[in-house]
Amino acid sequence: MLRFALLRILSAIPTLCLVVVLAFLMVHAAPGGPFDDERVLPPENARNLAAAYHLDESLPRQFARYVSGLLKGDLGPSYHYRDHSVSELIGAAFPLSLQLGLLSMAVALAVGVSAGVLAALRRNTISDRLITGMAMTGISVPVFVVAPLFVLVFAVELRWLPASWSGDASGRRFLLPVVALALPQIAYITRLTRASMVETLSSDYVRTARAQGLSLFSIVRFHALKPALLPVVSYLGPAIAAVLTGAVVVEIVFGVPGLGQLFVRSALNRDYTLVLGVVVFYAALIVILNLTVDLLYGFLDPRTRNP
Amino acid sequence: MRALATAVALRQVTGGAAVRVSAGILIVITIAALLGPSLSSHDYFSMNLAERFEPPTLENARFFGTDDLGRDLFVRTMSGTRVTLLVAIVASFVSLVLGVAYGAVAGYAGGKVDAFMMRIVDALYALPFIFLVILLMVAFERNFLLIFVAIGAINWLDMARIVRGQTLSLKEREFVAAARLIGVPPVVIVFRHIVPNLLGVVVVYITLTIPQAILVESFLSFLGLGIQEPQTSLGALVNGGVSQMERAPWLLLIPATLLAVMLMSFNFLGDGLRDALDPRLKAR
Numbered sequence: 343m344l345r346f347a348l349l350r351i352l353s354a355i356p357t358l359c360l361v362v363v364l365a366f367l368m369v370h371a372a373p374g375g376p377f378d379d380e381r382v383l384p385p386e387n388a389r390n391l392a393a394a395y396h397l398d399e400s401l402p403r404q405f406a407r408y409v410s411g412l413l414k415g416d417l418g419p420s421y422h423y424r425d426h427s428v429s430e431l432i433g434a435a436f437p438l439s440l441q442l443g444l445l446s447m448a449v450a451l452a453v454g455v456s457a458g459v460l461a462a463l464r465r466n467t468i469s470d471r472l473i474t475g476m477a478m479t480g481i482s483v484p485v486f487v488v489a490p491l492f493v494l495v496f497a498v499e500l501r502w503l504p505a506s507w508s509g510d511a512s513g514r515r516f517l518l519p520v521v522a523l524a525l526p527q528i529a530y531i532t533r534l535t536r537a538s539m540v541e542t543l544s545s546d547y548v549r550t551a552r553a554q555g556l557s558l559f560s561i562v563r564f565h566a567l568k569p570a571l572l573p574v575v576s577y578l579g580p581a582i583a584a585v586l587t588g589a590v591v592v593e594i595v596f597g598v599p600g601l602g603q604l605f606v607r608s609a610l611n612r613d614y615t616l617v618l619g620v621v622v623f624y625a626a627l628i629v630i631l632n633l634t635v636d637l638l639y640g641f642l643d644p645r646t647r648n649p
Numbered sequence: 650m651r652a653l654a655t656a657v658a659l660r661q662v663t664g665g666a667a668v669r670v671s672a673g674i675l676i677v678i679t680i681a682a683l684l685g686p687s688l689s690s691h692d693y694f695s696m697n698l699a700e701r702f703e704p705p706t707l708e709n710a711r712f713f714g715t716d717d718l719g720r721d722l723f724v725r726t727m728s729g730t731r732v733t734l735l736v737a738i739v740a741s742f743v744s745l746v747l748g749v750a751y752g753a754v755a756g757y758a759g760g761k762v763d764a765f766m767m768r769i770v771d772a773l774y775a776l777p778f779i780f781l782v783i784l785l786m787v788a789f790e791r792n793f794l795l796i797f798v799a800i801g802a803i804n805w806l807d808m809a810r811i812v813r814g815q816t817l818s819l820k821e822r823e824f825v826a827a828a829r830l831i832g833v834p835p836v837v838i839v840f841r842h843i844v845p846n847l848l849g850v851v852v853v854y855i856t857l858t859i860p861q862a863i864l865v866e867s868f869l870s871f872l873g874l875g876i877q878e879p880q881t882s883l884g885a886l887v888n889g890g891v892s893q894m895e896r897a898p899w900l901l902l903i904p905a906t907l908l909a910v911m912l913m914s915f916n917f918l919g920d921g922l923r924d925a926l927d928p929r930l931k932a933r
Contacts, residue, residue: 361777369788481916482912486868491905494902605780606874625777625780628775
């Protein structure tokens, strides 16, 4: 297990390095500098500005400076929000996004697994068809369609809930964003759970358990659920990446001042250091979470430890 | 093998009502997107401030009403659909060419070359592509070509894996051995004898790649980082509709519904085709 864990951790490092190099090169290969606005700066000021942000140095030296800052957790200054560093801005915005993401994943797992098990137990009945049909719809309809429709229906038309984040200070403001973010994941998890539960229920040991007279509930609860959930565990990695991407949309639509909103604003402002910093941060987050999921999977299923 | 697979696929697929309905919907949408703009008396970019926010009506051919600048939403939706479909199809083609070439070479080469090439694919899988694409869109001028390449680059990995797997089994077949015996060079074997036999599987996966490409393009356009004004796409229209939804909900509802219906039809079609081609994959 230790060997497996070490190998897995080591293999995550090249991916992270690749992201940093690619992202850095993309930003620095961009035509035009970060200060090329409509107003033309006098050459004197432009030179000073370039020197202050080390833009007059060669590319390898700038990269070395960036990486050494990165290792200390310093992602450089923001070009747009001049008084703040990128690390400060990310640190201020991330907790809210984390809350949103964790809540949605919890909702998605609870609802998705229950619906999947239910559909598997009632295979080929109307409730199964209904659940699989809804899951297919949930997979197909993107977050940036669901989220605005939620606002339109529940906030604008019915006026049950506030349309924007700042319009309400209570926990109710989490409701629409969390559900909108969770819906596609609920759909995927339902499909996965249903498929693997159907397979598990047709296995020999479940038949034996039934023959011994165990109730369906105790078979599912004590024998079938754990092995049936393995595919769901391995889906958690992609799910986390999808939730991070979806959070970008949800935060824009509901006006949540989280990391996703910061990211899109900085992208539209062409705040290069901030965009670069957020991409590196997202990449590190995704790689680390994927690693955690893999280790968890190895812990749960010993067969995968020695590939 | 290809002919048989296609025949089996066709027979089983045409049996499924969901697949037939989806294919019908997609054909209707495609024809409307191609012909709609030229049939209407309006165009997608002319502004008319006297006719802002007109709700959908049959009068004056304003089927979908007008937007905040008085532009005709029917024509904008149809030309946006055209752009969305174009981007998705070209991007899928990029991923097809990359994925098939890479996967077939890796599978045919086998051994260490194969292991190395697939390790690269594994490493790329772990990259947060969508964020890198956003970075690319920020750093460079947003043009169509860049969007095609960027979206194609996301989707080729799956194709490479599938094609490699198929190639591994194809290369053990007699006709490949025969070709090798008479001295056909490896490059020719891969592209003349193996790749044509992969096309059945590839076509099925392309129908699953297209909705993914649509999703990425609409996502970028929704954030204002994809297709730029006055050109439009379904994602850009949904984005525009969000800012006007209290005053003119149809600006959001119409493009959003169309996008959802398209994605759903592609997914049903792709799923149906895949199940018909390879029932073992049905559960997934």
